[in-house]
Amino acid sequence: AFFWLVSLLLASLIWFISVHLSDQEDAKLQYGLLVFGAAISVLLQEAFRFAYFKLLKKADEGLATISEDGRSPISLKQMAYVSGLSFGIISGVFSVINILADSIGPGVVGIHGDSPYYFITSAFLTMAVVLLHTFWGVIFFDACEKRRYWCLGLVVASHLVTSGLTFLNPWYEASLVPIYIITVCMGIWAFFTAGGSFRNILKCLSCKQEDDSRVMMYSALQVPFED
Amino acid sequence: MITFMNNSDSEDEPCNERTSLMSAESPPIPSYQDGLQASEAGEMQTHKKRQTGSNRSPNNVADGDMSDLGVQVRESALENEEEELTLKYGAKHVIMLFVPVTLCMIVVVATIKSVRFYTEKNGQLIYTPFSEDTPSVGQRLLNSVLNTIIMISVIVVMTVFLVVLYKYRCYKFIHGWLILSSLMLLFLFTYIYLGEVLKTYNVAMDYPTLILVIWNFGAVGMICIHWKGPLQLQQAYLIMISALMALVFIKYLPEWSAWVILGAISIYDLMAVLCPKGPLRMLVETAQERNEPIFPALIYSSAMIWTVGMAKPDTAARGPSQQRRVAAEDGRENHSSPSHSDSQILETRSPVPSHPITSLEELEEEERGVKLGLGDFIFYSVLVGKAAATPSGDWNTTLACFVAILIGLCLTLLLLAVFKKALPALPISITFGLIFYFSTDNLVRPFMDTLASHQLYI
Numbered sequence: 241a242f243f244w245l246v247s248l249l250l251a252s253l254i255w256f257i258s259v260h261l262s263d264q265e266d267a268k269l270q271y272g273l274l275v276f277g278a279a280i281s282v283l284l285q286e287a288f289r290f291a292y293f294k295l296l297k298k299a300d301e302g303l304a305t306i307s308e309d310g311r312s313p314i315s316l317k318q319m320a321y322v323s324g325l326s327f328g329i330i331s332g333v334f335s336v337i338n339i340l341a342d343s344i345g346p347g348v349v350g351i352h353g354d355s356p357y358y359f360i361t362s363a364f365l366t367m368a369v370v371l372l373h374t375f376w377g378v379i380f381f382d383a384c385e386k387r388r389y390w391c392l393g394l395v396v397a398s399h400l401v402t403s404g405l406t407f408l409n410p411w412y413e414a415s416l417v418p419i420y421i422i423t424v425c426m427g428i429w430a431f432f433t434a435g436g437s438f439r440n441i442l443k444c445l446s447c448k449q450e451d452d453s454r455v456m457m458y459s460a461l462q463v464p465f466e467d
Numbered sequence: 468m469i470t471f472m473n474n475s476d477s478e479d480e481p482c483n484e485r486t487s488l489m490s491a492e493s494p495p496i497p498s499y500q501d502g503l504q505a506s507e508a509g510e511m512q513t514h515k516k517r518q519t520g521s522n523r524s525p526n527n528v529a530d531g532d533m534s535d536l537g538v539q540v541r542e543s544a545l546e547n548e549e550e551e552l553t554l555k556y557g558a559k560h561v562i563m564l565f566v567p568v569t570l571c572m573i574v575v576v577a578t579i580k581s582v583r584f585y586t587e588k589n590g591q592l593i594y595t596p597f598s599e600d601t602p603s604v605g606q607r608l609l610n611s612v613l614n615t616i617i618m619i620s621v622i623v624v625m626t627v628f629l630v631v632l633y634k635y636r637c638y639k640f641i642h643g644w645l646i647l648s649s650l651m652l653l654f655l656f657t658y659i660y661l662g663e664v665l666k667t668y669n670v671a672m673d674y675p676t677l678i679l680v681i682w683n684f685g686a687v688g689m690i691c692i693h694w695k696g697p698l699q700l701q702q703a704y705l706i707m708i709s710a711l712m713a714l715v716f717i718k719y720l721p722e723w724s725a726w727v728i729l730g731a732i733s734i735y736d737l738m739a740v741l742c743p744k745g746p747l748r749m750l751v752e753t754a755q756e757r758n759e760p761i762f763p764a765l766i767y768s769s770a771m772i773w774t775v776g777m778a779k780p781d782t783a784a785r786g787p788s789q790q791r792r793v794a795a796e797d798g799r800e801n802h803s804s805p806s807h808s809d810s811q812i813l814e815t816r817s818p819v820p821s822h823p824i825t826s827l828e829e830l831e832e833e834e835r836g837v838k839l840g841l842g843d844f845i846f847y848s849v850l851v852g853k854a855a856a857t858p859s860g861d862w863n864t865t866l867a868c869f870v871a872i873l874i875g876l877c878l879t880l881l882l883l884a885v886f887k888k889a890l891p892a893l894p895i896s897i898t899f900g901l902i903f904y905f906s907t908d909n910l911v912r913p914f915m916d917t918l919a920s921h922q923l924y925i
Contacts, residue, residue: 245870245871248925249906249907251925252906253906255914256909256913274923278923334866334915335915335924338862338863338915338916361922362922365922369924403924410922
């Protein structure tokens with residue numbers, strides 16, 4: 241969450257400087273700068289996700305050297321999930337908490353001609369963003385670990401596409417539906433990246449007790465040699 | 468207003484000497500980047516032990532080597548195990564501190580956002596005499612700096628006074644002072660707080676009920692904090708009085724003065740705890756020399772679970788055994804007397820027949836907790852509360868400061884595990900908090916507001 245906040249800070253700094261250096265009256269220019277700011281923010285978020293991956297990798301190595309059996313107590317996949325989830329939570333909260341706070345107060349939604357579905361679509365979009373960040377985290381870390389850079393590129397591209405689709409609001413059919421399609425696809429991809437498979441789902445659903453197919457090894461107790 | 472401003476010298480007392488973070492445990496956690504260095508240090512330690520071992524047995528060289536090797540292997544295995552345990556418990560301690568700090572902040576933010584009283588300007592404390600209603604920016608800045616200087620010097624004087632009293636063993640005076648200040652916090656400030664909350668929600672309460680509620684709350688609080696009580700109740704009361712104190716600061720400190728004071732007090736905390744003649748450092752060291760716990764009314768302790776689930780020794784033994792346990796916690800740092808603390812730890816094992824304790828480390832791990840001064844709670848909550856009290860009503864600023872403070876606390880705890888001595892808990896957190904407050908309020912807020920108005924997501 242801290243890393244996401246720092247990336248947001250830098251992006252807002254860039255946007256702020258660009259706005260103040262430009263003509264504030266020109267609405268189209270301001271909108272263009274906003275688009276530019278959003279794109280920079282997405283790229284910075286992914287950059288900081290990468291930085292966080294590097295930090296966690298080092299921590300993982302440190303934990304592994306300390307622990308007795310040479311493995312760290314938390315696997316990298318768990319770290320990927322947690323990192324994605326926390327990015328998602330802080331991103332979602334930052335997007336929606338002011339809207340939530342305003343929704344308590346007296347008011348009418350869309351009284352100036354905007355869409356009356358603002359709150360509900362914001363809620364759905366936030367949910368999609370949270371889930372997307374979680375999935376992106378899992379895929380991203382796995383891609384960095386296995387050095388599949390095309391996966392990385394695809395994650396960044398899908399983040400940019402998602403952010404770009406929100407520019408089509410309030411034409412919600414064009415923005416919400418594709419975003420949810422992307423969410424479902426990312427979810428399936430992340431599931432398979434994390435090691436899931438159809439068999440796992442079936443096993444989980446059927447709640448069967450699995451046979452312990454491990455081989456038990458007995459150490460023979462030896463009588464001490466007698467000279 | 469005037470009445471409690473006059474006897475508020477005891478009100479100020481909580482904020483001057485509580486600002487330090489101390490570890491009750493000492494084994495090292497190697498930092499993640501220095502994993503190799505730590506194992507080298509471990510090797511050096513076992514090497515030293517081997518040398519002393521070989522000094523002890525000069526005659527039987529062959530046997531000495533074998534036993535030393537065995538000792539070395541066992542010691543290094545023990546150290547690794549200790550390090551791993553400490554790392555696990557170190558993470559647990561971070562969580563154990565996150566929860567109360569978060570709770571305190573939640574109470575303060577919830578109150579600030581709902582009760583109008585604490586954001587209204589209704590006069591100032593006598594510690595900040597210069598008003599900020601000045602026509603020019605420069606004058607306002609000057610007034611806030613002067614207010615800060617006065618406030619910090621009051622705090623310094625009070626802290627030095629307390630340390631002098633402690634050094635010359637004027638315990639009765641200190642206890643009387645602490646009891647007076649916690650009486651005022653628990654009764655007067657709670658009464659005002661309850662009154663304002665009831666006013667906000669338009670709930671009527673008659674005086675007999677009020678007296679009953681306040682009396683019970685205050686009396687149980689006094690007993691829990693100054694004498695004995697369930698650990699969680701004591702922690703809850705400490706959190707509540709920190710929140711009340713923070714709310715008072717948020718209400719009565721003027722805008723700019725509050726920010727400058729926060730900055731200055733983190734610098735003061737850094738100096739007071741780390742400089743050799745710093746008052747807080749002297750307080751901690753004197754307490755450790757005398758093997759006494761620092762007054763319970765000033766420190767939040769996350770673990771002292773000896774009262775729960777133990778076979779009861781007689782009450783005469785319980786008092787000193789409590790002292791001994793805390794001394795065992797603190798005594799680990801006292802490298803000059805390791806055997807003394809070992810015997811203390813062994814003594815405390817005898818009243819516990821029901822717990823089959825297998826190793827010495829396990830017993831110590833259960834007892835070991837982290838202690839955080841109440842002043843730290845107060846100033847963290849002041850920062851977050853001031854962020855929540857901004858006129859724009861933005862929640863993003865509050866959240867950003869909250870995350871920044873927690874990350875600062877995390878880093879401080881990491882440093883604590885590395886350095887193993889009392890560290891100031893304010894500087895890193897307050898620095899992060901201030902940076903995030905000003906940047907979020909001025910840079911991120913317009914950006915996010917513009918994005919939200921177009922319903923854009925990043």
